[in-house]
Amino acid sequence: MVPGFSPVVLALDFDGVLCDGRPEYFEAARRAYRETWPAAREVPDAVAAVFGAHRPLVESGWEMPVLLHAVVAGETVAGLVDRTAWLATARRLLGAGGLAPETLGQALNGVRDAWFARDPDDWIRHNVFYPGVVARLLDVLASGTPVAVITTKAERFARALLASQDARLGALPIVGREPGRVIPKPESLARLAAAHRLQAGAEGLWFVEDLLETLDAVHATPSLAAARLFLAGWGYNTLEQRASVGWRRHVRLLSLGAWTAPFAAWPA
Ligand SMILES: [Mg+2]
Structure with missing residues (x-):
């Protein structure tokens, strides 16, 4: 060489x-969102594409259920334009929901662990x-x-x-x-x-x-x-x-x- x-x-x-891993993030985030968010909205499958497109904004697991909420709640483009704007949006939405990042992070990890334990092949198929x-x-x-x-x-x-x-x-x-x-x-x-x-x-x-x-x-x-x-x-x-x-x-x-x-x- x-x-x-x-x-x-x-x-x-x-x-x-x-x-x-975006198909897996989307599904795990959707389940964690349903579990934790007060009066969680319906998350149609079609939201996956919008969620995937915003993936570069996200650094930590807790942000993913918040991002889903932001998308289904109709958050404006300005609130999702870059990392700084997104973090401010995420903290505002968390505050409105009375939630802590740790709660969402733990819910996401719990959902993922349960999914992998129950049906590892299905979990693997959601990662491409x-x-x-x-x-x-x-x-x-x-x-x-x-x-x-x-x-x-x-x-x-x-x-x-x-x-x-x-x-x-x-x-x-x-x-x-x-x-x-x-x-x-x-x-x-x-x-x-x-x-x-x-x-x-x-x-x-x-x-x-x-x-x-x-x-x-x-x-x-x-x-x-x-x-x-x-x-x-x-x-x-x-x-x-x-x-x-x-x-x-x-x-x-x-x-x-x-x-x-x-x-x-x-x-x-
Ligand atoms: Mg990477």
Whole structure:
């Protein structure tokens, strides 16, 4: 392998990079919303598309039932225009409902756990791997390049989804949580770089992620300053965020077509 043209280790986010979890988020959020919201409104199936389109606004689980409520209650476009506006909207709606974020977060986790326990195959079917992703991952593994999944998703869920595609994917290392704690992604990546004995700056580490703020945080970490960072253009991000990659020297926009191409063809 030619140094610089392929990764020493490839790190991949899970949701919005490997797998589109929006059908699952929608259904879990709908059930949690029905369970917790006072006088919850009817949520027709057709709301899934609007909910999915607003997915880039959401960072934490508790926000998803609130987002559903915002959509069915007819919240204005201005209240959902960006992350700042959304958080203000979400807090206002929560206050009006007399709810705490923890209540909704716990309801969402409870719904998901119960669903997975009762019918794991149905739960898995509500998560869709992006086209070509699995075949390309298997090629990368066959070529001997180490791959790690960096995600704040609960490991058992990520592993069940990977294993549903292929046993080799089910055996991938998954980094992102430890008992009682979600590990910030820069810390997970620093651990990965150390485990692969990368030099200072983590040159040779390539990371594909769909959240721009996360890539900025990784770049701002001195021990990761030389890692190559890619924004997954097919993931949960907006046109504005994808366009803003143009004036960030440390991030490249990766298309789904480029992701399935050899590493040498990835944007430099
Ligand atoms: Mg993601």
